[in-house]
Amino acid sequence: MDAITLLTIVVLAVVVGFEVVSKVTSKLHTPLMSGANAIHGIILVGAIIVAGQADDPWVLVVALLAVVLATANMVGGFVVTDRMLEMFHTRKNASSKEAAK
Amino acid sequence: MDAITLLTIVVLAVVVGFEVVSKVTSKLHTPLMSGANAIHGIILVGAIIVAGQADDPWVLVVALLAVVLATANMVGGFVVTDRMLEMFHTRKNASSKEAAK
Amino acid sequence: MSILPAEWTALLYLVAAICFILALKGLSSPRGARRGNLIGSAGAALAVITVFLSVKLENIPLILAAIAVGSAVAVPIARRVHMTQMPQLVGGFNGVGGGAAALVAVLELGHNEDPWVRLAIVFTMLVGAVSFSGSAVTVAKLQELISTRPLVFPGMRWVMTATLAASVTAGGFVIATGSPLWATVLLVLSLGVGLLLVFPVGGADVPIVISLLNAFTGIAVAASGIVLGNVLLVVAGTLVGASGTILTEVMAAAMGRGVTGILFGAFRGGSKAGSTEQSTRPVRSSSPEDVAVLLGYAQRVVIVPGYGLAVAQGQHTVAELATALEARGVDVAFGIHPVAGRMPGHMNVLLAEANVPYELLKELDEVNPEFKNTDVVLVVGANDVVNPAAKTAPGSPIYGMPILEVGQANQVVFLKRSMRPGFAGIENELLYDPKTTLLFGDAKDSLAKVLGAVKAL
Amino acid sequence: MSILPAEWTALLYLVAAICFILALKGLSSPRGARRGNLIGSAGAALAVITVFLSVKLENIPLILAAIAVGSAVAVPIARRVHMTQMPQLVGGFNGVGGGAAALVAVLELGHNEDPWVRLAIVFTMLVGAVSFSGSAVTVAKLQELISTRPLVFPGMRWVMTATLAASVTAGGFVIATGSPLWATVLLVLSLGVGLLLVFPVGGADVPIVISLLNAFTGIAVAASGIVLGNVLLVVAGTLVGASGTILTEVMAAAMGRGVTGILFGAFRGGSKAGSTEQSTRPVRSSSPEDVAVLLGYAQRVVIVPGYGLAVAQGQHTVAELATALEARGVDVAFGIHPVAGRMPGHMNVLLAEANVPYELLKELDEVNPEFKNTDVVLVVGANDVVNPAAKTAPGSPIYGMPILEVGQANQVVFLKRSMRPGFAGIENELLYDPKTTLLFGDAKDSLAKVLGAVKAL
Ligand SMILES: NC(=O)c1ccc[n+]([C@@H]2O[C@H](COP(=O)([O-])OP(=O)(O)OC[C@H]3O[C@@H](n4cnc5c(N)ncnc54)[C@H](OP(=O)(O)O)[C@@H]3O)[C@@H](O)[C@H]2O)c1
Ligand SMILES: NC(=O)c1ccc[n+]([C@@H]2O[C@H](COP(=O)([O-])OP(=O)(O)OC[C@H]3O[C@@H](n4cnc5c(N)ncnc54)[C@H](OP(=O)(O)O)[C@@H]3O)[C@@H](O)[C@H]2O)c1
Secondary structure, three states: OOHHHHHHHHHHHHHHHHHHHOOOOHHHHHHHHHHHHHHHHHHHHHHHHHHHOOOOHHHHHHHHHHHHHHHHHHHHHHHHHHHHHHHHHOHHHHHHHHHHO | OOHHHHHHHHHHHHHHHHHHHOOOOHHHHHHHHHHHHHHHHHHHHHHHHHHHOOOOHHHHHHHHHHHHHHHHHHHHHHHHHHHHHHHHHOHHHHHHHHHHO | OOOOOHHHHHHHHHHHHHHHHHHHHHHOOOOOHHHHHHHHHHHHHHHHHHHHHHOOOOOHHHHHHHHHHHHHHHHHHHHHOOHHHHHHHHHHHHHHHHHHHHHHHHHHHOOOOOHHHHHHHHHHHHHHHHHHHHHHHHHHHHOOOOOOOOOOOOOHHHHHHHHHHHHHHHHHHHHHHOOHHHHHHHHHHHHHHHHHHHOOOOHHHHHHHHHHHHHHHHHHHHHHHHHHOOHHHHHHHHHHHHHHHHHHHHHHHHOOOOHHHHHHHHHHOOOOOOOOOOOOOOOOEOOHHHHHHHHHOOOEEEEEEOHHHHHHOOHHHHHHHHHHHHHOOOEEEEEEOOOOOOOOOHHHHHHHHOOOOHHHEEEHHHHHHHHHHOOEEEEEOOOHHHOOHHHHOOOOOOOOOOOOOHHHOOEEEEEEOOOOOOOOOOOOHHHHOOOEEEEEOOHHHHHHHHHHHHHHO | OOOOOHHHHHHHHHHHHHHHHHHHHHHOOOOOHHHHHHHHHHHHHHHHHHHHHHOOOOOHHHHHHHHHHHHHHHHHHHHHOOHHHHHHHHHHHHHHHHHHHHHHHHHHHOOOOOHHHHHHHHHHHHHHHHHHHHHHHHHHHHOOOOOOOOOOOOOHHHHHHHHHHHHHHHHHHHHHHOOHHHHHHHHHHHHHHHHHHHOOOOHHHHHHHHHHHHHHHHHHHHHHHHHHOOHHHHHHHHHHHHHHHHHHHHHHHHOOOOHHHHHHHHHHOOOOOOOOOOOOOOOOEOOHHHHHHHHHOOOEEEEEEOHHHHHHOOHHHHHHHHHHHHHOOOEEEEEEOOOOOOOOOHHHHHHHHOOOOHHHEEEHHHHHHHHHHOOEEEEEOOOHHHOOHHHHOOOOOOOOOOOOOHHHOOEEEEEEOOOOOOOOOOOOHHHHOOOEEEEEOOHHHHHHHHHHHHHHO
16 A cells, blocks of 8 residues: 555544544543553554564564554553443442441 | 455455444535545546547547536545635634625 | 556556545634545646646547536536525536536547446446436425426336346346447437436425435445446545435434435325415414514523525525624624534525624534523524424424424524424424514524614613 | 445444444533444444444454453453552553554555555554553553663663664654564564553552553554544444544643653653651651541541552442531532542542542532631642642642632641652641641551541540
8 A cells, every 4th residue: 555545544543533532531541541541552553463484593582572562552451441341330229238238 | 456456455444434424413414525535536547548548449438528517526525625614614703704795 | 747656546546546635634623624625626736737648548638628618607606606505516516527427428439348347337327327317306396496396196116126137137138238329329218217206306305406406416426436447546445435325314314314314205295395275273363573572681691593594595694693782782692403404514504694793603512501590592584493292202304303492492482484393393382482472584584674673772 | 244335334334433423422521421422333343243244254264253252351350350459450541452454564564555554554553552552561560560660771872762762763664564573573563662662650640651551542443544544433433543642631630740840750850759858847646536527526637648548448438427527517529639539520520430420529619619617628648639739839830720719718637648848748737737737647547537536425
């Protein structure tokens, strides 16, 4: 794919990124931050490709390390974000639990 | 450029289009409508290409017609939008003018 | 003329595309609106220059001439047209754009064998032509060259379906054969579809349809961009298509209706749009002088302008009245409903043109809480947008549409010509309310009379 | 394992990209947040499956093992970590992501001669490594493995500049020669840049830096996408880069500071962050019992939690106190400042974890108008976010930061350990205000004592 097309995609993605989060309430800053953080764990795809095409053992080792790190970023990020939002989610009935204590 | 890349660009552009106007005040509906209207006058670019590569006279005539129409859409659209917004713009001092009458 | 290298061309087109994004962004914020529009036109200019520098073109003089002609036609119209005719104008410009897209697609047919590209061509022709003929009808309706009432004939929906099916078939043949003959057939049929689509739409709904056709043209342009392999057209077209769709939704919502309801309501006979059955129930009507007294000695007056004011072109007179009242120390404001006037947001443009200061224009949410402490509400050529039925009568066509709750004020004065209902064709109980007085006559005349009387106080 | 045709691969990646867009969109609206996150993870899963189906891969068992290891490490941490440690967790996950991007880039060096691609590789290595080491420092600071105070040494800015220059030079050599040796040098230098960048940042600013590094990693991933010619990586990375940047801006604004000020403030010696000079001016301090009486017999109480509550991990105790007061018929609400706590929006998460019902959490704009008719404001481990200097003292570092105007209430009670200032290191006049009483001690203990006393009333 030629450079300008890539650039076009980048520009559009930038605008999307800006617009989508520009009106987020401060209440959600923490989950949004960790959710976005999880998304860039997608570098895992790159790591897998490199590891899958590694010829010499050293390259393979480094590549596998990259896979481990990327997975941690991606999986961990999504899990913890969900955990946070789950709490947000169940606030109402939770309050009664609390009261029941 | 391959189909999927085009599709990617389209998808991103759709999101941009949605997001950008999703929070516009009703006060601006009319100018926004005519401004967007002016933008699709960019078909003029297509019309020019076709006209510039026309070989037989009939094609040329039709193509030139397209050029005329597209120009009207684009130029007219931008001009009238600007005229509207100019009025919006000068409201405050305009009110004094009015009062002066 | 030297040819730009491909990268440069692509880059310049990208810049133009960015300009368009910034234009849309600017246009949706009050402050950036005008600059946004200028950025957009700069982008367009850049794109046109780029095409001249980047493609080997014949007939350049003729092309330049055509551009000159186009501008020579459009600019004076754009400069002179009355603000009340804005919907027609937007509709017209939109139509020619759609037409241009359709023509470009036809001419590209010769150069393309690939069936997918031909599909895009057919799509562009269909949508572009629909947008063209459809917009033509909207203009005719708004200029009242034809009746603004929904035009329906028995079995219309079947004719519609048949035409649509036929054009799709024709499109199939075009893809298969690529013959100009079939292309012409397709064009004609598509034009028919456009007509049948817009004929059944009632007058006040037309602006929504214009906005929809606006989105259509955008999509057609995007498709033609795919045909020409031109990313700029794709991006710009898609932008307009998407934003146009959203805008249409928003407008329809502001009227408490769905887009499909607007398009096919008349088929279903659902919308009684344009009904004019007069009511004969007794009402309290009064003279310009009485109204002048009411207004002149009030503390706080809210003026609610509507469709009728636009029809009567009374915006300047109402502005004068407001100034006269303010000169008397009356606290005056305008309550603007999103769909008051002939198109959404139209009333703001009209009053802006009449030099009504920005601060006096209050949106629905701003003004509704204030009616409680308002002495007199002057409803000028508005009806549905103040009709309590929207809140109280679940059955009524406008139920759910947010309204200006003028009923909460001490006194309400309606300026209208008759007891005919508004666009929605339903009774307005408020007219029979004891606190309501009516002043019959054309809005502009009545306003002039009232103005005179106020000055005479 | 069969290979997907290229179009299908591209299409599936596009779907994944759309999932990410929807995820971001969902995450920025309270209702859609959780669904958004799930959509995002679905997109990620789809992408991973796609890569296995589309590329001819060796060592698949090893890769799967590596993925298993990564998950086995990350998931338990993600599940167990205290909500108060959220900032370090996000920082950590962000760092490893940046590291992965850098490693991928290094390994791609072998396969690419094109200087432009190599430029992208160098960029990815630099930014990824900076994000890695920088995040490591943030974690260390937040876990207080190292001092949270800004670490600066004379001439630091010069060392910084030199290192940056050196790494750029090394990058140049990598592009020219493509030698692994230079690549290693570049990596080491970049790691150094990351350290030098974050060492001088003061404790409470660290979350902003994490958000910034988050954007960095996004950009690095986008660049690696260009290297691998993988559109999904480009789109996803750019999305995160852009949104991360905006988010950083928003957060910094909520603190009334600029991002550059946060990064280089310590260099300039501008921010007195972490200053602990105790004041000796007289204040009115009181006992848990007195506070309990104040609260227990009040009509309306607003609790303003801050950084200190997070440090003391008193969120559960404060929630209990709120319930106890409500049980006594007191009308209780929480006033949450956007940057109260250890990271923006953090306090909402903490109180949500402590089962404080959503309705009780009020944002700045909601709660500020209500202080007038509030009897007692209980300020728990907050200081700067209620410091009137932000409005009154143009000189002060927090001037311009929006604050909770607790001064308008009848009574203000501060729970803090000493007369030490808050993060911004400035006096808080409110502490000396006649309507203010202080209860010294660790927030959690004080709260427990007060809770006991309230129950005893
Ligand atoms: N603005 C938009 O974009 C848009 C788009 C689609 C639909 N609509 C619909 O249009 C309606 C707009 O509401 P509206 O209250 O502004 O208008 P309306 O409900 O249509 O009422 C207009 C009123 O003005 C009176 N009128 C008409 N011409 C007049 C003249 N020359 N002088 C004095 N009075 C005149 C009419 O009564 P007489 O005939 O007795 O004089 C009628 O009562 C809503 O139903 C809305 O849903 C608006
Ligand atoms: N949240 C964010 O994202 C973020 C990011 C960057 C910067 N900041 C900055 O951090 C500050 C946050 O404001 P804030 O008012 O929440 O916090 P603050 O102004 O830093 O004040 C914290 C207060 O809590 C007290 N405290 C600390 N530990 C305590 C404990 N264990 N028990 C009881 N009290 C304790 C401290 O006084 P003693 O030491 O006397 O106890 C101090 O007065 C603002 O300046 C903000 O700009 C926040």
